[in-house]
Amino acid sequence: EPEVTQTPSHQVTQMGQEVILRCVPISNHLYFYWYRQILGQKVEFLVSFYNNEISEKSEIFDDQFSVERPDGSNFTLKIRSTKLEDSAMYFCASSALGTGNEKLFFGSGTQLSVL
Amino acid sequence: DQQVKQNSPSLSVQEGRISILNCDYTNSMFDYFLWYKKYPAEGPTFLISISSIKDKNEDGRFTVFLNKSAKHLSLHIVPSQPGDSAVYFCAASVTNFGNEKLTFGTGTRLTIIP
Numbered sequence: 001e002p003e004v005t006q007t008p009s010h011q012v013t014q015m016g017q018e019v020i021l022r023c024v025p026i027s028n029h030l031y032f033y034w035y036r037q038i039l040g041q042k043v044e045f046l047v048s049f050y051n052n053e054i055s056e057k058s059e060i061f062d063d064q065f066s067v068e069r070p071d072g073s074n075f076t077l078k079i080r081s082t083k084l085e086d087s088a089m090y091f092c093a094s095s096a097l098g099t100g101n102e103k104l105f106f107g108s109g110t111q112l113s114v115l
Numbered sequence: 116d117q118q119v120k121q122n123s124p125s126l127s128v129q130e131g132r133i134s135i136l137n138c139d140y141t142n143s144m145f146d147y148f149l150w151y152k153k154y155p156a157e158g159p160t161f162l163i164s165i166s167s168i169k170d171k172n173e174d175g176r177f178t179v180f181l182n183k184s185a186k187h188l189s190l191h192i193v194p195s196q197p198g199d200s201a202v203y204f205c206a207a208s209v210t211n212f213g214n215e216k217l218t219f220g221t222g223t224r225l226t227i228i229p
Contacts, residue, residue, distance in 0.1 A: 004158070006158075031215060033215070033216075035217075041221070042220060043206075043217075043219040045216050045218070095215045102215060103161040104215055104217060106158030106160070107158050108158045109157075109158050
């Protein structure tokens with residue numbers, strides 16, 4: 001079965017540094033998402049992306065966050081100046097149609113640790 | 116803002132018996148519900164879903180029941196197997212073409228006892 005791949009699996013960074021989390025969605029999917037899960041908490045929606053634009057973003061997704069599809073395969077999440085509270089597992093996901101009635105395929109996640 | 120709630124953080128079930136995981140929601144606009152399974156160090160994996168126009172959906176050992184009036188859904192696994200041990204997340208969405216935004220519950224850790 002096709003899968004969403006994420007790199008790196010673990011990222012350790014100093015507070016205030018920029019990080020870029022990378023994802024390769026399933027090739028024929030058109031809708032892309034970032035979610036995150038802080039340890040012990042629920043998985044939370046960050047942002048959805050379609051046709052090179054943000055479709056929707058949550059309150060968490062402030063000006064420190066940005067997303068980009070730099071080429072035909074990659075989808076990235078950038079955190080410009082990391083804070084301690086950004087430490088979490090970040091999941092990339094994709095869906096084919098964005099109909100609102102379909103499942104999302106998730107990657108294995110990037111564990112971000114901000115020191 | 117807990118629009119989707121899973122009140123049982125953990126559940127232990129004997130192998131071969133039925134596992135029942137519960138989920139409640141508050142947003143009456145939700146019209147699509149999903150269950151995801153998650154192993155440690157992996158992303159959530161889709162298990163089964165149900166549209167609000169149905170009250171039951173079955174796929175092999177997995178059945179999801181939806182009670183719209185009670186804003187409650189449940190996942191039944193029968194018979195339970197050791198490989199079913201994982202964290203199970205309930206999720207919900209509002210049909211919105213172009214955006215599959217899921218609202219997740221906090222998860223229930225299911226342990227199947229051999």
